[in-house]
Amino acid sequence: MRDTVRFLLGDALIEIANCDPTLTVLDWLRLERRLTGSKEGCAEGDCGACTVVVGRLDRGRLRYEAINACIRFLPTLDGCQVLTVEHLKGPDGSLHPVQQAMVDCHGSQCGFCTPGIVMSLFALWLNEDAPSVARIEDALAGNLCRCTGYEPIIAAALRMSSGGHDRPDYEAVTARLHDLEDDETLALSGPGGHFFAPATVEELADLVAAHPQATLVAGATDVGLWVTKGMRRLDPVISLGRIAALREIADRGDRVVIGAMATHAEVRPVLASLSPQLDELMRRFGGEQVRNAGTIGGNIANGSPIGDLPPALIALGATLVLRRGGEQRQIPLENFFLDYRKQDRREGEFVEAVIVPRPGPDALIHVSKISKRFDEDISAVCGAFLLRLNSAGRIAEARLAYGGMAGTPKRAAAAEAALTGRRWDEAAVNAAIAALASDFTPLSDMRASAGYRLTVAGNLLRRFLIETTQPDVETRVAGQLAEAAHG
């Protein structure tokens, strides 16, 4: 057991012994360190004004990522390096190329979002050479600016020069972070409660068994809001962030095994390899900061009726691996979701991995996320479909999964039955659409009305049919699928 959280703030080693489990990185920076460059715009990870860049060792390699400081719990920084907007200027006080480009392009007006935008662009600058406009837009999807309309910020991102300024000393930072790594469970207590961050799956299993009421925290992109918005006291908190084994993604040929702690950013390439539509789904997942922090396990275990991943994973026939102590059990993912915000996770159990079968070249796959705003929004309806046709051209298997249509992500059993055995044509789609009304009774809320949800749920099947049978017909207006179609 180690009772001190250790991380680097810029070059400085920080060691904190008594720390509240849910103290946010942003509050710590602003209130305790008087580093007020990072701003609080929303306190829910949606506006990006608090963006900082975190360096962490990923299989021994130093990886820098933009994250939202407002919903990241400070103790989860253990073993990381944090860089804030205050760390960017050169030793001579000169602006960093990212900062200079923003100045030259008139990229700030009120300036309040600017430090966060600078940090998102800094992460992009560190990781990618000459990013495309589309890539820049992705990198900024989690940064709201209300003044500029983004045009000069995109211009700045295109202009930021790669050289002429010191990059972090990767070798030295890697060595220092490596020195901070250990197998000890981090166990902190503060006036607000207890925090544990085990380093191994075994330690985690023991801790969860010992503290069945603990809140398990992965990327905290949702749990963070329980604190900042719900003002909940979480005690104890068990963070899964230090367990390298849980981040592993293994390709087993006919299936992919994804550790629960793999972030959306890490999962994206493997899902992209299954279908470009899955790639697009992952591209549109939250903002870049959320994709860097949020995890596949968290997205599932959270049990949201509109979580973006579950419909797609259900359509693919994914299996969930749950663990309690030394025991493992596997269940089809769709059986995990019992009712609104209620899952089949037993006391002392945690999500360990997801197994995604590789669909193979014969499968037709479709994923559509419909939201009020195209990027960085929560779906009103998410439809994910998988069809297999037999040699006679009839539908042998249909898996239609929807989010936003019920209290849980759910398969459309009646519509699937209506499709099975038919030719994949308009008559089949019409039959399936008619059946959807018996599958779902969606709600009306601030995202969409019940009527719209039901209409769109059906129209997505029409889109699927057109895309699989009339590839020349334009069906997407935005995002990389539209761009790919435009050529």
Add this chain to the structure above:
Amino acid sequence: MADARRRLESETSAMVGAPRIHDSATRHVAGEAVYIDDIAAPEGLLHAYLGLSRIAHGRLVSLDLAPVLAAPGVVAVLTAADIPGVNDISSTHRHDEPVFATQTILHHGQPLFAVVAQTRQAAREAAALAQAVYEETPPVLDVAAARAAGGRLVTDPLKLERGDVAAALAESPRRLKGSMTIGGQDHFYLESQIALAIPGEEEDMQVFSSTQHPSEVQHMVAQVLGVASHAVTVEVRRMGGGFGGKETQSNLFACVAALAARKLKRPVKLRPDRDDDMIVTGKRHDFVVDYEIGFDDEGRIHAVDAVYAARCGWNADLSGPVTDRALFHMDNCYFYPAVRGRSEPLLTNTVSNTAFRGFGGPQGMVGAERFIEEVAFATGLDPLEVRRRNLYGGTPGEGPGRDLTPYHQTVTDNIAGEVIARLERSCDYRARQAAIREANARSPVVKRGIALTPVKFGISFTATWYNQAGALVHVYTDGSVMLNHGGTEMGQGLYVKVAQVVAQAFGIGLDQVKITATTTGKVPNTSATAASSGSDLNGMAALDACATIKARLTEFAARHWQESPEAIVFRPGFVQVGAREIAFADLVKAAYIGRVQLSATGFYATPKIHWDRKAGRGQPFYYFAYGAAAAEVAVDTLTGEYKVERVDILHDCGTSLNPAIDKGQIEGGFIQGMGWLTTEELVWDAKGVLKTHAPSTYKIPVASDRPRIFNVALLENAPNREATIHRSKAVGEPPLMLAISVLHALSDAVASVGGHRICPRLDAPATPERVLAAVERVRAEAGR
């Protein structure tokens, strides 16, 4: 020395009109620009938090604050009983906006009390512990419900009338009726409301407030504390965005912070969480416009009769002038031979809607463009052609007389026709329109649409007395200059524009001019930085102060160097004194020794304007700002999803003070307007609870929403015909309304599914859901 001189010359020669960077740009990007929450905490700082009503309408039967007081870290609770002055912050002085509700509750989120604690978190957690007992009354939430409940108004309505509308409608060859719903908009300034109050000796109170209207905050704090205005000083260096949301809405936070500071004799800060900010503060008014239009087969409008009903919320606030401005813009660029417009500012149990960039003007203009669209579809004419045919005095061969607005002001500076024509050419509108129609015929799912809409926006506060400004300029003996004026900086670049004016006046560099925080202690009785008027008013006031100092320096130099006053000229980088070239700093030093006053105030009052609201007549606007935008969109007719693919803008800034800053206002205003008309949707539930109270549910545009092709040009060689500051034009609000082109491009795409025969009547915001509903309706009607 010669190099330095040349540098100074080039630095100063193109001062006004140069694309100078925002004065805080280098601090913004480094995180070094200080906002109120960044100010180092004064010794003994406490934190206040508001306790809010959990019902939308009814009576507060009892309020038990004992659990709040007992919470850890809590120092005090404050209710209306703790207010030494007046429990009212209504900016209209109608006494309809208590700081804290006492009995009657008029909206969900209305403040009931404040709690003060050692930390913000402690205060926030404690605020949730209050035990309130309510007697609920069904809330009146929207225009329809307010009308059904008797149509109680928050303020006197306005009627604009010219000609005999009833007769003109009766005589019109054709007429039609319709109704349009236009949604509201949250400001979503990135920096939420905040105030920091620091008590001084006796009754003195220093308040740092994120406000567009320091003078009003000063008056409100004085009123609530029951002290004279001279005891209260309000300061703001910068806001993290305002957009109208900090014109009156900052009063509450400043007054509560000051109240707590006064009671506890300690500094107090109040910063609501984003959700609470959105739940408590007013937004852009949503409107229902009911209209009847008389027109002919050539697409000429003969008469318009329209009622503009607004959801005003629980008190008057600025709803009077906002609904007035909607009527002032019910014409946009179009002449209505006979016209009647009536406002209906309705009281509802929702947040008190307030100023928001455009201030009712956008809603009036959205209505005008709907009228045009209706006429276009009814006549089968192209909407742009209908626009052109109805322009003010804009049609060749048309005699005089088509230049009178519904408020009887003559339009003398109309350039709408020219702006439209130039943009139509530069963006290749006709050819693209034809290509889109052709491509749509071959595309069963995705349909594209294009529209070009103009903007004419009246510049001046319609409250005529607001059109005044003051400035204070000090020249120090080293030649450096301190600049202060009543305008506030919210990101719009006002500070740098006025600094450019001052630097040019003295022939010095921008680095010689120190822009200082707006404070009621330096320039008193200021108007809100609003109505796009910031640089018009404060630029002129600052120039006036400079002129005073320059006159004194000129008189001194003529005496000192034995030259005629005409021989003294302030040139870029030096002062010409006869044959001599004297550095500004040297002249200043000599003048100081010569006991010349090197400090001056400046003042400006906009000329020519007057307005008689009762009669509905006058010249409320000094001039008009014009612009036009052409938008092209792609719509998915299966889902209602859409993308704005290309936008071309030509906008009139007169002779721009700073084209880079102005371009930023145009682009940013456009995108903000686009958000208002597309994805930004405010949803209240049946109990009056705002369901879209955070960025997770309220969707302002992100980077990928902006059009990939975005051509923005400033109209060249178009000096303001009025003698404004260096012949520039106001630019804060007008570009927002360029985004109406997006609504009409969406409408054009939707119309394609019905062969462009059925008017889509697309309401705002045009969310994917509304677009799909319009597609389905047009399809159904076309199939009949």
